[in-house]
Amino acid sequence: MKTICLHFEIHQNVHLKRYRFSEIGTDHYYYDDYQNEQSIAETVAQSYAPALKTLLSMTRDYKGMFKCAFSVSGVTLELLEQYAPEVIDLLQDLSQTGQVEFLAEPYGHGFSSIMDAEAFREETLLLSEKIASLFGMRPKVFANSCLMYSDDIGEQIGDMGFIGILGEGARHVLGWKSPHFLYQSNRNPALRVLLRDYRLSEDIAYNFGNPAWSEYPLYAETFAHWIDNLPEEEQVVTLSLELCALGIFQPLSTHILDFLYALPAEMQQKGITFSTPSEVCEQLRPIGEIDVEAPVTWVDEERDLSPWLGNVMQREALKKLYSIAERLRATQDLKLMLDWYRLQASNNFRFMNTKPGSENAYRGLYDSPYDAFTNYMNILADFITRVRNRYPETIDNEELNSLLTTIKNMGDELAMKDKEITKLRHMVEKLRNAKTQK
Numbered sequence: 001m002k003t004i005c006l007h008f009e010i011h012q013n014v015h016l017k018r019y020r021f022s023e024i025g026t027d028h029y030y031y032d033d034y035q036n037e038q039s040i041a042e043t044v045a046q047s048y049a050p051a052l053k054t055l056l057s058m059t060r061d062y063k064g065m066f067k068c069a070f071s072v073s074g075v076t077l078e079l080l081e082q083y084a085p086e087v088i089d090l091l092q093d094l095s096q097t098g099q100v101e102f103l104a105e106p107y108g109h110g111f112s113s114i115m116d117a118e119a120f121r122e123e124t125l126l127l128s129e130k131i132a133s134l135f136g137m138r139p140k141v142f143a144n145s146c147l148m149y150s151d152d153i154g155e156q157i158g159d160m161g162f163i164g165i166l167g168e169g170a171r172h173v174l175g176w177k178s179p180h181f182l183y184q185s186n187r188n189p190a191l192r193v194l195l196r197d198y199r200l201s202e203d204i205a206y207n208f209g210n211p212a213w214s215e216y217p218l219y220a221e222t223f224a225h226w227i228d229n230l231p232e233e234e235q236v237v238t239l240s241l242e243l244c245a246l247g248i249f250q251p252l253s254t255h256i257l258d259f260l261y262a263l264p265a266e267m268q269q270k271g272i273t274f275s276t277p278s279e280v281c282e283q284l285r286p287i288g289e290i291d292v293e294a295p296v297t298w299v300d301e302e303r304d305l306s307p308w309l310g311n312v313m314q315r316e317a318l319k320k321l322y323s324i325a326e327r328l329r330a331t332q333d334l335k336l337m338l339d340w341y342r343l344q345a346s347n348n349f350r351f352m353n354t355k356p357g358s359e360n361a362y363r364g365l366y367d368s369p370y371d372a373f374t375n376y377m378n379i380l381a382d383f384i385t386r387v388r389n390r391y392p393e394t395i396d397n398e399e400l401n402s403l404l405t406t407i408k409n410m411g412d413e414l415a416m417k418d419k420e421i422t423k424l425r426h427m428v429e430k431l432r433n434a435k436t437q438k
Contacts, residue, residue, distance in 0.1 A: 002271075003272065003280065004238075005275055006067070009143065011076050012043065012076045012079050012080075013345065014031065015031065015364055016031060016032060017035075021378050023382070028382060043248065044086070047244045048087050048247075049090070052094065057261070058264060060097065062264045062268075068274070069103055069276050070103065072131075073345075074130055075341055101137070101139075103143045105124070105127060105142065106120060106124055110341075113145070113148060115318065141194075142160075143166040148296070154193065158191035163281045164194060165185075168298045174195070180236060180237055181286075183290035184290070185289070186289040186290065194238045194281070195290070196238045200227075204256075205241040206249060206250075209254030220259050223263065224270055228270040246260065307353050310355055311352065313354075317349060321344065333390055343376075343379070348376055353369055
């Protein structure tokens with residue numbers, strides 16, 4: 001029996017304002033609030049609100065048959081809490097159905113997984129805590145920024161205790177293999193790897209409303225037929241797309257939500273189910289290891305890091321950003337950490353993209369990739385100065401490492417105390433219940 005694992009990524013650009021060289025050292029606020037509010041309002045009206053309402057109707061109308069998963073970056077959750085709390089409400093309503101799973105990802109939707117292992121761990125656990133507090137569930141499966149995956153990333157995720165991770169089913173990774181099976185990490189066999197079927201995912205996200213597409217118009221019945229006709233032994237079809245594909249990439253006028261709503265009924269007729277990522281990881285057996293030496297992503301034909309790190313400007317900006325990671329951790333300054341997460345966001349580096357074909361790409365307020373680089377580096381210069389002022393470079397590495405160790409030990413001690421408090425609360429609750437029963 002085949003099952004569909006449907007995953008939606010929710011990430012919004014945190015728009016930086018025009019920041020000139022002369023402002024370095026005098027202006028420590030980096031964001032275009034007007035653009036952020038406008039962008040969120042438009043995205044919610046055109047996509048998030050109608051899409052989430054449709055998904056909520058599907059969980060209720062199909063009575064346990066329909067399931068899906070979301071990954072939401074921490075910086076996006078902050079924007080939604082500030083500008084569109086009704087989206088948080090809809091996501092909470094979905095979480096209460098018991099048919100939706102929330103996945104973990106890096107808080108800033110950036111590249112810490114390939115740049116700084118400790119920063120990666122800290123922001124992943126931070127987002128897990130935020131997901132637990134907002135939606136009442138602690139993530140068990142991980143979906144990296146831009147679905148980035150490699151053997152090294154898989155090893156780190158396995159060490160954090162996650163049971164599974166989503167990755168891109170790129171042709172150069174799979175070779176003759178199919179993305180329609182569950183795999184395991186070659187570094188940590190306990191970690192399950194679900195691979196996205198990019199063709200079927202992008203048929204929905206990018207091709208659906210294109211009259212020039214050979215399969216246009218696409219009906220739910222046709223899509224179900226495609227999946228039903230896959231080889232009988234194939235286990236799982238992972239469909240992963242940005243939520244804004246529903247309403248923005250594919251306008252509501254294309255009837256994309258009608259197509260989505262009709263899918264479960266068509267799948268049910270053919271004996272095809274829907275499962276959350278953790279259900280797939282727990283219920284299916286992996287057929288073998290998957291080897292991914294260099295990071296793969298879900299963007300462009302190459303499915304690599306080139307849209308964000310393909311030129312000297314992008315690599316220099318990212319290197320400079322992570323050059324102060326250790327000192328930033330030592331400050332424990334919440335305002336600095338918030339800026340750090342926002343500056344990590346992947347769109348900051350994609351605006352600097354110079355790959356062929358990127359000439360007409362969306363660049364926010366910037367006129368060119370060079371303009372994006374200059375503006376970002378001006379902001380970064382001010383940010384790095386603030387970090388160094390908070391934690392001067394006169395402190396040598398040995399003292400820094402000693403303080404970082406102390407901070408880590410204090411964190412571990414607080415975590416142990418939290419566990420003890422939780423145990424005591426459970427004991428008190430049991431005693432109260434026992435007393436009430438008497």
